Amino acid sequence: xxxxxxxxxxxxTAAGLLTxxxxxxxVHAADAAPQKWDQTADLLVIxxxxxxxxxxxxxxxxxxxxxxxxxxxxxNTSISGGGFNSxxxxxxxxxxxxxxxxxxxxxxxxxxDGRANPELVKTMTVNSYDAVKWxxxxxxxxxxxxxxxxxxLYPRCHAPFGSLGSDYIKVLKPQxxxxxxxxxxxxxxxxxxxxxxxxxxVIGAEYVxxxxxxxxxxxxxxxxxxxxxxxxxxxxxxxxxxxxxNLTTTNLPCSTGDLIPLMQDIGADxxxxxxxxxxxGCPPGRKQRIILHLYAKNFIMVGPDGKRFIxxxxxxxxxxxxxxxxxxxxxxxxxxxxxxGDLNPGHQDMAKKDLETGDAWTANTIEELAQKMGVDPKxxxxxIDEFNAGVxxxxxxxxxxxxxxxxxxxxxxxxxxxxxxxxxxxxxxVINPHSQVIDRYGKPIDGLYAVGxxxxxxxxxxxxxxxxxCDIFTFGRLCGIQVSKL
Numbered sequence: 001x002x003x004x005x006x007x008x009x010x011x012x013t014a015a016g017l018l019t020x021x022x023x024x025x026x027v028h029a030a031d032a033a034p035q036k037w038d039q040t041a042d043l044l045v046i047x048x049x050x051x052x053x054x055x056x057x058x059x060x061x062x063x064x065x066x067x068x069x070x071x072x073x074x075x076n077t078s079i080s081g082g083g084f085n086s087x088x089x090x091x092x093x094x095x096x097x098x099x100x101x102x103x104x105x106x107x108x109x110x111x112x113d114g115r116a117n118p119e120l121v122k123t124m125t126v127n128s129y130d131a132v133k134w135x136x137x138x139x140x141x142x143x144x145x146x147x148x149x150x151x152x153l154y155p156r157c158h159a160p161f162g163s164l165g166s167d168y169i170k171v172l173k174p175q176x177x178x179x180x181x182x183x184x185x186x187x188x189x190x191x192x193x194x195x196x197x198x199x200x201x202v203i204g205a206e207y208v209x210x211x212x213x214x215x216x217x218x219x220x221x222x223x224x225x226x227x228x229x230x231x232x233x234x235x236x237x238x239x240x241x242x243x244x245x246n247l248t249t250t251n252l253p254c255s256t257g258d259l260i261p262l263m264q265d266i267g268a269d270x271x272x273x274x275x276x277x278x279x280x281g282c283p284p285g286r287k288q289r290i291i292l293h294l295y296a297k298n299f300i301m302v303g304p305d306g307k308r309f310i311x312x313x314x315x316x317x318x319x320x321x322x323x324x325x326x327x328x329x330x331x332x333x334x335x336x337x338x339x340x341g342d343l344n345p346g347h348q349d350m351a352k353k354d355l356e357t358g359d360a361w362t363a364n365t366i367e368e369l370a371q372k373m374g375v376d377p378k379x380x381x382x383x384i385d386e387f388n389a390g391v392x393x394x395x396x397x398x399x400x401x402x403x404x405x406x407x408x409x410x411x412x413x414x415x416x417x418x419x420x421x422x423x424x425x426x427x428x429x430v431i432n433p434h435s436q437v438i439d440r441y442g443k444p445i446d447g448l449y450a451v452g453x454x455x456x457x458x459x460x461x462x463x464x465x466x467x468x469x470c471d472i473f474t475f476g477r478l479c480g481i482q483v484s485k486l
Contacts, residue, residue, distance in 0.1 A: 048075030049226030055480020080165035085466030112460020151465035229425035230257025281421025290416030298339030306379030
């Protein structure tokens, strides 16, 4: 698993992984608590909630247990691009970028069509820079410049200096080890216990260990759920949006949404379950994903006719719908050598491997590149010339003036297939700014917290690029502080 440096689609690799870990079926029930518990912890974290575990330990919580159903920790964060949206007075000042938590919140709310909870958005944007500094203090390294990530709408994204999202795990896992946090992998939670099923405090969970044994854990302080979304669960996706049934996914196979119905069983409310985001990924009929699109200023997208069909700095849902409207639901992403050089090493290595499979191409001229792509060279040449002229004139043919766009002009040029894969599920359980899970009557469920993609209400209909990493580490850190006070 150390070779995983990106979110791979649910194809042969992920399907094999899903088979190999032999996940048992969840038990959607909330029976009375056991008379005798197999284990006891002060704080029980379910899923890849390393940030919460570390934060809680730093604030005095001693007995912490993490239950992870995969054979390794980190979840989708470990294979993500790792872009972290946050206001940054130091980096942005050096780049003459004017920004504020208020602007970040305004764009987040507008980008999600006003369907996010403003209090959650404010909590995230006001506290995100503290999370950046917190990570840096533990050894996390970001590149010196912030950038505008694909679908992010503004240059405030922090790129990990090394190997993408796995950098966060390399920083947090040793902190867990140092603090004595117990981590049990291959341990899938199948039940949550609440004192009176639909009332009272959440007091523990039942899980199935690697040998198939059912065990129970009592949580003295709280249970924190950090199990991610349901992007790798086609049936659950299709329940809310039938278009999502047959698409590939950029998620690991662990993203099946198991804990959402378990929390519903003990009273949790949900929101935005039909808000499902796609990202350029593995096209239909292909087996590889190439990522040339993360820096919005550096790439263009064209269809099979060699012409642009969408502004590259548009919202992710608009780009999704435009790509799904193409013949065979497949387009191409193109960058030049400078744009390729801006990519993280993991994405560069991925593109080089995709040259061998025929999913990516590189050439010293646009015309040669077009021939390798199977696109009309004259049409692609005209598109590139028109785009470059628009950058010079600050007037884009497809709409308003380009924002932070740069020319496609320096050889060698790169291109790769760009389809759509399910990437992020914006819906989940309802939480308040303290990460407490809220029931169907609008009341906090005592002892139950949730952070990350398993929650809803933070991103609205459409998540801004770079806001997921911001979400999980900002709320993860704050949740650890919150439960330490219990």
